[in-house]
Amino acid sequence: MGIAQKVTDPFLKLSVFGWDFGLFILNILTPDLKPGQVIPAHAAGHNLTWPEYVAPRDGDSRSACPMLNAMANHGILPHDGKNITFKELTTKVRETFNFASSFCFFVPKFAADFLERSYWSDKFDLAELNMHAQNAIEHDGSLTRHDVALVPDQGKPDLQLVDELLKEATGTMPDSSPRLTIPDLSRALSKRRYHARKTNKEYSESFFHNFFGSSNSATMLTLFAGSITDLRPMLIEEKFPEHWEPAVRDRYGLTMAKFNSTVIPVERGIDTKKIEQEEAAQNSPSAL
Template identity: 30%
Template sequence: MSTIHVESTSSSSMSHHEHTGYHCQVVGEGHGYCHPRKGDVRSPCPALNTLANHGYLPRDGKSISVFDLIRGLRQGYSLSIPLAFLLSFSAVLILGQFRSISLADLARHNLIEHDASLFHRDAKKGEEYAPRCPDNSLLKQIILQGGHYKHGFITLADVANIRVKREIVKPLDGVHAEIARGEMAIAIGVLGGRNSATEGLDLEVLRHWAKYERFPDNWKPDHVQGLYKSYKMTKVIRDRMDDMKSGKLKNVLDEDTGGASTRVEPSDSVNPK
């Protein structure tokens, strides 16, 4: 995969304006980045927020149909038709909103949103909605805990290590555990490029995407991310997590006191065939 140039994000240069549907007065009808404006709504999901910030979904985050979701996922992330259909129809079915949704609906706790997220804090006890903004301390933890198998990159094996640590503190039911694994497998698969199943994703690209909810400058998908590949990548994470929970495999984060400075060779099961 080619090197991705990442620049810092600033909204100070953008004039005051509001968004209506897909329209942005600053960047027009294209897919340039624009920070959410007053009245816009967002979710705890950086993937969908990024699509809205780039105009692949309505920039105000409102009145999104299932076909808007399918089109946005296909155009923005180059997901295959089966994968985009599965994710989009699953979302509206779980939310129980069949005509349209807003991104804010995705923050409803324990529907699609779940505890032990890598990017945002858990919903407070008794709260219906979870926090929508990424948490800087959690993002910093990911950067420190990743990179064990390839310097500067988060791999599927790293995700398994981190998820086991998160879920010790806050266990998840089977459905939400699978959602948590799948969302990271797809994020690495799309942002990391066609070889990401073995090579992982640049940690700085992950940090930039999750924190600012925008694509790195000049980034474009270099492949179609399909359902079967996403399943295989998710299975790698699940299998390694199961091995750690059963004691067959040691979680390197249990002994790591120096962040990503420790390097451990991954087992053969890390690389999906």
Template identity: 45%
Template sequence: MAPSFVAVAATRLGVGLIYAIANVILPIRLLIWDLALTLYNAFAPLLPENKVVPEGRPGANGLWPQYIPPSETDSRSCCPMLNAMANHGIFPRDGRNITFRDMNTKVRETFNFAPTFCFFVPHYAADMLNRNYWTDKFDLSDLNAHNCIEHDASLCRVDTFHNPDQSKPARRLIEEFLASGTGPNGDITTSDLSRMLGKRRAESKAKNNQYGQTTFHKLFGASKCVYLPDSPAFVLTCYSGSTLLTICGGRTKDLRPMLLEERIPDEWQPRIRNPGGLTMATFQTTVIKVELGIKEEVEDTLRLLRMGGIGDDAKNQ
């Protein structure tokens, strides 16, 4: 006998409700966990400079497994640090069949990001790729899907419009970025990063006529305001770029091999020494400082206001 309308409707509503509750509970649990870790970090003593990577894990005491550059058939991504992990054999060297859960654990051990970040980002990546975080695997090149997580105006890759292969470092851009440091020893500061991100966004806008045509952009265009960049997708450049200031301390000496060769230098250890790792809350303070310092975004917004208002522009998206 076919199930009654009431049974079908009740099942659908029940399952929908469970999903909705789970979707609300997960971020709340993550937020509480992250705040607890941030609090713990505020009081716990820092790890010794040369002992941030846990004992027994790749990179402990600054001893990184052998670096082997990728072959033409290896899978590589638009993320220099995930590629570096594969180049050192922390991920499979061919860059294939990595579980999202393994990405979580290994990124945490290698870079001392907090467990909350290491859960959130791979989970987000799995969602964006329409995979299951708990059971599925991915190849590094899967992350190159344009406007999924990969996006235009990056510091280390030219736009997909100019080069669809997002797996290889863009030497000219990286050299320019490394030369932009105004800190001690030419290291990268927060304002250097804001300046270079602004420059990349302006370049992309001028030379890439597909720039800004993301679903994100269309969906969120109407919410554009004085403080927000063109699209939330582009805020991601700011997130990934900010790892260079936090985890790598902006040190160009280390960033050169990391970005150009996707190699972790001998004896390198993460600059974040808190035992709870770099939490999302703490990371956010750097990201906000960098994003709010991008003067091109303010100039654009003022230009739009002069041209007749942000609302009009949003209608034209």
């Protein structure tokens, strides 16, 4: 299959996972990057200084992913969100969020595959990532968007959903500000999946869909350390907080191997039946 291989191809998948595990080991053996130096010297955001934020204009293309939208809003990706190469996405995401190079190849390559494009030569617009046909990057039960069957425009966050998510925080940051924890995120996802099933007659999910949803959400715990102070502008305005840098300081970036140590507990903690029971108890005559 050559360069036309898909990430679902066993040989390519094995190669990427082997590459990722090698970086995981290197991160263990090498010292972390120093605070303030996570983003490379040549990249936007170095020295905790981000390019000017400009809100989306009419006609700009935006995705269901707040972090990609923020990159466009700050001009790290084209501000109109159009004609982006998959290879450019790989490079910019690597520099901006300190994902491992293996991770930064795997996800854009997956996106190219489901859009039926060449990772190596084709371009895309951010809104194209919202394609719901495969319940892939855009998926039902998102924490910041209502399902596409209810709200077709996935390029903008739903502020009520974001507010409900941020209110779930029970942890505390070192400066005493609120922090989202793994149990908090599991509970938020439990609520969203339960309510999405009730309100969207076209709702669908699978193991892959659920795991991908937990993966998307877990970036709030890894890259942002769960900080509500930092998550608020990212999720509401899709804007980088002032003086922000990724909380991941691994020298070779956040690997899929390490990331799964957060994703798996988040997914395992999801319990929609508990939410159903709680709401039934609240609505019972004895509770009124």
